[in-house]
Amino acid sequence: MPVLTTQVKTNKSVHREDNKTQQQVSNTTVKVQLQSVSKTYTNGTHALLDANLEVKKGEFLFITGPSGSGKSTLLKLLYGQELATQGEVIVDGCNVAGLRGDRLSLLRRRIGIVFQDYKLITQRTVAENVTFVLQAQGYTRKEIQRRLEPTLKLVGLLSKADCFPDQLSGGEQQRVSIARAIVGTPPLLLADEPTGNLDPDNSWQVIQILQKLNSFGATVIVTTHDEQLLRRCNHPVVQVRNGQLSRK
Numbered sequence: 097m098p099v100l101t102t103q104v105k106t107n108k109s110v111h112r113e114d115n116k117t118q119q120q121v122s123n124t125t126v127k128v129q130l131q132s133v134s135k136t137y138t139n140g141t142h143a144l145l146d147a148n149l150e151v152k153k154g155e156f157l158f159i160t161g162p163s164g165s166g167k168s169t170l171l172k173l174l175y176g177q178e179l180a181t182q183g184e185v186i187v188d189g190c191n192v193a194g195l196r197g198d199r200l201s202l203l204r205r206r207i208g209i210v211f212q213d214y215k216l217i218t219q220r221t222v223a224e225n226v227t228f229v230l231q232a233q234g235y236t237r238k239e240i241q242r243r244l245e246p247t248l249k250l251v252g253l254l255s256k257a258d259c260f261p262d263q264l265s266g267g268e269q270q271r272v273s274i275a276r277a278i279v280g281t282p283p284l285l286l287a288d289e290p291t292g293n294l295d296p297d298n299s300w301q302v303i304q305i306l307q308k309l310n311s312f313g314a315t316v317i318v319t320t321h322d323e324q325l326l327r328r329c330n331h332p333v334v335q336v337r338n339g340q341l342s343r344k
């Protein structure tokens with residue numbers, strides 16, 4: 097399986113590799129649908145109300161809205177961490193609520209997730225955090241090594257490969273979580289405020305990495321509060337307000 101490499105490299109082998117990546121990802125692109133979805137948490141909080149959304153294969157979509165409006169909940173429904181109270185969540189042709197065990201694991205293998213709270217394993221190094229998922233998925237040591245270095249380079253953390261998360265700044269930890277999400281070049285990437293802790297330069301670099309994955313055919317959904325980023329990117333934007341969605 098191919099590796100996502102940096103935009104700035106220009107040698108021919110990298111371009112060949114990128115073309116392979118393009119084929120690989122676009123052959124397996126993913127569509128996402130929410131049909132009349134509501135989510136009420138057990139304490140009675142209504143996080144989403146009759147939400148409808150269709151994200152086409154290969155689309156890059158931003159989701160924005162005030163704190164507490166339901167953005168993370170929406171993403172959690174897509175990867176099955178939370179279940180809808182009403183309506184259907186369909187990812188890659190599967191009704192997420194109907195998936196259990198192996199079938200849910202198989203879907204999640206196709207989804208790269210950048211968690212808002214990073215979810216790094218504190219006892220593991222940066223390199224181990226990034227490769228952990230690949231190991232669990234049965235990638236060979238050779239393939240894991242082939243992917244690790246370019247991915248760490250891409251997020252500017254090659255020199256920190258042997259550090260533990262508590263030896264990193266917040267922004268560096270965030271970039272580890274981004275590296276972990278993209279290292280397997282997933283056909284669907286869900287990123288929950290992936291630039292929330294980054295300065296403008298690093299934010300822009302991260303968005304460019306996500307755009308590159310998208311240019312290879314991956315469907316990308318990113319939540320953000322960053323109005324400047326939204327204006328700069330010109331991708332479609334969905335606004336969440338009090339659990340209700342509207343196209344901006």
Ligand SMILES: Nc1ncnc2c1ncn2[C@@H]1O[C@H](COP(=O)(O)OP(=O)(O)OP(=O)(O)O)[C@@H](O)[C@H]1O
Nearest residue numbers: 137138139141143162163164165166167168169170
């Ligand atoms: N596990 C939970 N149990 C109960 N209520 C929850 C739970 N998770 C989220 N909520 C509530 O659901 C609503 C939506 O939360 P959510 O995390 O989706 O918002 P958000 O738009 O991602 O906010 P932020 O921008 O601060 O990350 C909020 O009112 C929140 O308090």
Ligand SMILES: [Mg+2]
Nearest residue numbers: 167168212288
């Ligand atoms: Mg959130």
